[in-house]
Amino acid sequence: MPYEFSTARYKEVVNFLNTLPKNISILDVGCGTGNILDFIVKETGIQDVYGIDIDEEALQIAKTRGFKVFNLSILDDLSKELDMKFDVVIMGAVLHHLVGKTRNESIKLSYRALSNATELLKYDGYLIILEPTFQPFWLLSVVFYIKRFISFFTRDRVVILNYWNNLGPPVVSYFSPEKLLQVLDNFKELNIIKIYQEKNDLTFLMKLFFLRKYQVLLIYQKS
Numbered sequence: 041m042p043y044e045f046s047t048a049r050y051k052e053v054v055n056f057l058n059t060l061p062k063n064i065s066i067l068d069v070g071c072g073t074g075n076i077l078d079f080i081v082k083e084t085g086i087q088d089v090y091g092i093d094i095d096e097e098a099l100q101i102a103k104t105r106g107f108k109v110f111n112l113s114i115l116d117d118l119s120k121e122l123d124m125k126f127d128v129v130i131m132g133a134v135l136h137h138l139v140g141k142t143r144n145e146s147i148k149l150s151y152r153a154l155s156n157a158t159e160l161l162k163y164d165g166y167l168i169i170l171e172p173t174f175q176p177f178w179l180l181s182v183v184f185y186i187k188r189f190i191s192f193f194t195r196d197r198v199v200i201l202n203y204w205n206n207l208g209p210p211v212v213s214y215f216s217p218e219k220l221l222q223v224l225d226n227f228k229e230l231n232i233i234k235i236y237q238e239k240n241d242l243t244f245l246m247k248l249f250f251l252r253k254y255q256v257l258l259i260y261q262k263s
């Protein structure tokens with residue numbers, strides 16, 4: 041059963057969506073099992089919702105929940121496949137999963153994904169990005185390369201004490217809040233309208249690496 045992440049992180053997203061008309065369309069990029077779409081529909085009453093993901097097993101669960109979901113990657117130009125534009129595009133905890141051979145390559149993949157997501161938006165539509173971010177950025181580069189190194193030897197998580205203390209796969213390329221804003225600053229058609237940042241508790245390994253974790257929510261409007 042694919043892992044489902046907490047919907048509690050989406051409280052501010054739902055508060056924002058509740059300020060918009062109920063007949064808008066929403067695309068959830070990286071929708072997984074559809075649990076976030078489920079939460080949004082229940083909390084907002086918005087019905088015209090869609091999802092894309094690359095995890096077929098998770099998508100099957102989203103389908104049994106009754107959602108219109110598609111096996112598509114946000115790294116591809118989806119204008120033909122989806123053939124529609126959305127009022128809201130949500131990307132929750134997806135960017136750090138876009139991983140290349142190096143940190144720079146990974147950041148370039150984030151640019152591509154954000155550019156494709158922006159293309160799927162109507163003018164005046166909203167891009168909502170929710171990302172776990174860490175400081176300092178350079179230390180996350182160290183973690184990235186440790187995870188890449190260990191991933192040459194195993195496909196399993198290398199867990200120290202509990203689930204989240206994992207130095208093995210999956211390799212993830214986390215942003216710092218500053219780096220994420222810097223990347224998005226390059227999209228001149230996106231205007232920031234809301235920033236939320238919440239400090240999170242740390243696991244044992246994160247403390248060992250002197251990391252600080254922030255859940256960041258960014259809402260942009262396309263002009």
Ligand SMILES: C[S@@+](CC[C@H](N)C(=O)[O-])C[C@H]1O[C@@H](n2cnc3c(N)ncnc32)[C@H](O)[C@@H]1O
Pocket residue numbers: 044045046069070071072073076092093094095098112113114115131132133134137138
């Ligand atoms: C950490 S989960 C987040 C799930 C959910 N969005 C949330 O906020 O709880 C990341 C999701 O992004 C999906 N994903 C990874 N790369 C993707 C890509 N290139 N295109 C679309 N989805 C992708 C994964 O399969 C996974 O379901």
